[in-house]
Amino acid sequence: MRCLRVRYTKRGKIRFIGHRDVARIWERTLRKANIPVLYSQGFSPHPRISFGLALPTGFESEAEYVDIYLGEEFFLKDFDAELIQQGIDRALPTGMDALKVGIVSTSEDSLQEAVDACVWEVRISGISAEGFKKIRSELFSCDSLSIERERKGKILVEDVRSQIHSMDIAEEHTDGVTILTELGTKPRVLRPTDLLKRINSELRTVRVLRKEQLTLQGNQRIEPLSIELHPAAPAEVLA
Amino acid sequence: MSSLWDELEQFLDDVEKPARYIGGEDGAIDPEHSPEKASWLLIYPDTYEIGLPNQGLQILYEILNERDDSVAERSYAPWVDMSREMRKRKIPLFSVDTHRAAGEFDILAFNLSAELVYTNLLECLDLSDVPLYSKDRNAEHPIVIAGGHCTYNPEPFADFIDIAVLGDGEEVVGEISEIFSHWKSKSGKELDRSGLLRELAGLAGVYVPSLYETTFSKGRLVSILPKVEKNITNVIEKRTISDLEAWPYPKNQLVPLTEVVHDRLNVEIFRGCTRGCRFCQAGMITRPVRERPREQIVSMVEKGLKRTGYDEVSLTSLSSADFSGIENVISEVMTQDSCSPVSVSLPSLRVDAFTVDTASQMQQARRTGLTFAPEAGTWRLRQVINKLISDDDLFAAVESAYSQGWRRVKLYFLIGLPTETDEDTLGIVDLAEKTLEIGRKHHKSPSVTVSVGGFVPKPYTPFQWFGQNTEQELLRKIYLLRDAAKKIRGLKLKWHDSRATVVEGILSRGDRRLAPVLEKVWQKGGIFQEWSEYFDIDLWKNAMEEEDLLIEDFSYRHRDEDEVLPWDHLSAGLHKDFLWQDWRDALNNQGLEDCRWTPCYDCGACTGYGTEHVVASAVPPAGGSQGTGAASQQGNEITVSISEIETVKNLQASGVNE
């Protein structure tokens, strides 16, 4: 079985809606765009869609993904990725844009499993570029960095040093800097806000944007959107 | 005018449910402001989740934005954490559309639909930097308007508003905009606020409280009369739009980005109700019945579902199963072309088997629970309140529900109704028990949830003279029910806080003496009083005491026929003598038939305004014998005389002096 994977954004005012809200918006969007999503069986059937790594409310993103389960017929008849992407894009609210669609097989890893790292763009205020560079070099010179995180009511102390892949200044401002940082998501997502707070409690993050979600294969960084736009149809269905 | 968004987004991360404040709903209108237009801020003084779906507000929002002389945005009461932050940062109440300050609008229009939000009206005014009292405002300040069902007795909050609008708002908001935009075009000195208010008072349905004077004597209201001014009417009549077809609003229902109540497409199928339930203010004040043509309903549903992506539509009205040929409407709606299943719901089911069959057809997919509202535990009491449902009607309905797959049934009742005895109260548990017995024929463990509300007498109903049950009396009845319900497996009892009922009662039939009470409760932090975590009866009791006012005077005593009622200068068309007669009939256990299908008895709602019912069929709906005359013939043995009411009254009175 295959599903449609859509990359979309969450930018601007809409960043303040929660994860459940996003799910509801997708349900309505698919009906508006006439995408014949499959429904679950049972007492109260709901559309079968699944999301990747949750994005904290208030964070923006240019790289959100959703998997939409569809009957095989959908991929056969005049499947036009661009038209589908446009239709979905029109049906989404302001701030949520459908950027790309791809087809994935449900036997592949779930979105959450497939993603190894996220690239974040973070706007920080109250620090000079020089000041930040110093903090950065101190960070990369140490071998371990432990962070306290709450999980299921318990406080865990974890070493997250190996999850920090990169961290660079992308832009300098009069009152701060914008950085780009790639952070590993395994075993658990490391949020840039938690990391920055741990490094220096004075840093104030003004805005956080997820730029990419990535699958790491050797040295390659791959977007989890294996596009296979014109799938060959099984002969017996065509007949 | 500037947007406050830049300031807001800096701390929205720190408040609960920030999505309440961002706007951006599908259907939101990009407002075209211009200095000549009257700019309205439509405020629902409760949380976004409760306020956003309000159809009345959405209708006016569209109408005002379609006009050339007006523009409208929306606002909702910020939750307590938000208002705390706003005050700290000196950010005023703002619109969710363009996030501009409330004080920059010409008109602040509040939708008031429940008494317990009155203190939120004060909170919103204060957050807007607008003086609380009408008398303290000048030409610089916005005009404060109230609409919604509560304006049928606006006296408790009359000092805080400049204008109350009675009845349907569709036409009158245009008339107000016209006068206002003209007034606005005048130059500085001519901008005389009281002149504007006098002009607005000339519009039908518009009440300007500051132009009327109330006189009290020995703790009783003795008159409400226009202050010696020309052209001010003695009685303000409500507005009624006679043809719903001409107003197919909302055309673009707002689809929120976050979860709200009634999160589905809502299409109003008729307005008004003539069932004549005597406790129901909505039914009385919205007469006559005006049905929307079937084709228009179907097309509104079709377009609405396509545009919004909802898969559920509610066909709204006060009693939707009574719509002429409702079965046809439902099947037309359900068979329309769509890629996912559509479920249809009627907000209020009539209690009979036919209605359940219809419901079963509507909700093919979702079998959650069915709610019926018999309102009273015995047939006798149901005749008193004119809810003419026999026990057999109810049993047939639940039989039908259980047999068609529902396992949960919800029953809704009122306690504290006129002439109610303990036998009537306990009749509630009795009905629930029998309902469960029927359920057991079909399921292993059926369940019944009984919800009990405390009755609050409302203006413009035959029960407007009735002395409300005291807090203690209601509590006694709740305990009576609780003890009886305990023994029954599968029965769950829920009840409304009787202390909240007390406050609702004070405000429902209160008068202008309550203004300082509202102010004191608000000052002490008594906002969001309809939310149990914030409701505080002591704030109200203390404020009443400080003002030397007795709850007894406002709520618990029966009122006399010739007593001046605080809303006597306002009119919903209903003749006072019709209501009084209906009150006497109630005390004689006499039901009154639905005038849609039987001859008119001249209540005044049509006859007074030259309107009439707009119904597609003059034949009672299939399966709906109630109130058509057939039912009223049954059992009528027990009569309760007024003297028993007096006994009950004493009981209540002894409860007051704790």
Ligand code: SF4
């Ligand atoms: S005026 Fe007559 S027809 Fe109209 S609502 Fe009253 S009783 Fe019914």
